Structures are given as structure tokens and as C-alpha cells.
Amino acid sequence: MDRQILLVILGMALVTYLPRMLPLVLLSRTQLPNIFLRWLSYIPAAVLAALLAPALFLPEGKFALVGNPYLLAAIPTSLIAIRTRSIALTILCGMAAMVLLNYI
Template identity: 50%
Template sequence: MDQQTILFTLFGMMAVTYIPRMLPAIALSSRDLPPIVAKWLSYVPTAVLSALLAPSLLAPEGVIDLTFSNLYFWVAVPTFAVAIFTRNFFGTVAVGMGLVAAARYFL
């Protein structure tokens, strides 16, 4: 592949990544959203994170596995409890990492 094709591909990829993010920001920057829309949008990060985490926690090998051999699922249970009760991101990450390390060391 020649340099010009690579450069056009790179700029094209940059455009299709940047434009969909900037258009809503530009279009909505001067407007106040209705409260119901703002409330709905506040749940989007949680929904996206759940959609990313659920398959790897519940089905790490492509099949739902809730046995004790699924270390990440069982470590996630107390980690989620810490997240719910403390609402502290750093503490939640520290507990999760500590539990994974402890489980790998002792098991």
C-alpha cells in the first residue's frame, strides 16, 4: 500500500471517529436539555459499563459459568457491594484488584 492511501485511510478514520462525537456536542452546547432527557442520559455510562462487563464476568469462555472456577464472577460480587455502599471509584478498584490478587495467591 502506498503512503497516500495510508494517509487518506488515517484521516478518514480520524474523521469518522471525531465527527459523531463533536456533532451532538456542538448542536446541544447552547441548549438546556429537558430534565427527563438529562436523567436518562445519566444512566448511559452505567449501561455501557454493564454491557461491557457482563459477558466477561458471566461467560468468560462463551458459555455462562457460575461455578467456583469462574474467579472473576465471584470477585465481582463483593466488589459490586463495595461500589454500591461506598460510591468510591478508587476504593472499588482497589478492592477488586486486591481480591483478584488474593484469590490467585491463595487458590
């Protein structure tokens, strides 16, 4: 029984590791086309938008623009992020905005 569990764990580790390692090894020695590199540069912003949009616009599973504290807190937080480009200030601003909105 213990051997089967060990084999399952090793198999899962291999299945998790290989898809991450293979592209790095295979593509590390090649020069990717500029259009592909430009396309890859949009992925972080797209992932961030995909993670934030449901939390901001669907706070309780329903679309809410008015009276939505998450959306209201996101406005000054976004402005601070754009203006300062500081992760620490952005996080502090977001936390302060949420505390203020919950206090009101």
C-alpha cells in the same frame, strides 16, 4: 502513494471527529428536556453492565455461576463500591479478591 495515504488518514480523522464534534456544537446552546437528560443518565450504568456481564457470567464462553472466581471476586468488590463510592478502594478490593481466589 504517500499522498493517497495522507488523504485516507485525513478522511478517517474527519469521519471519526465529526460525529463527536457536531452534537456538542449543535446542542451546546439548547436546553434539553428533562426526560431526555434523565434517560442519558442511565447510559454509563448500562454500558458498564454490558461490558461486565459477559466477563462475569461467561468466563470461558460458558455460563458459570458455581466455581466462577470472577463472580466471587465481584461480590465483595461491588459491596465496597456501593459503600465507599471510591474507585481506588474498589479497584484494590477487586485485585485483592482475585489474588486471594487464585491463591486458594
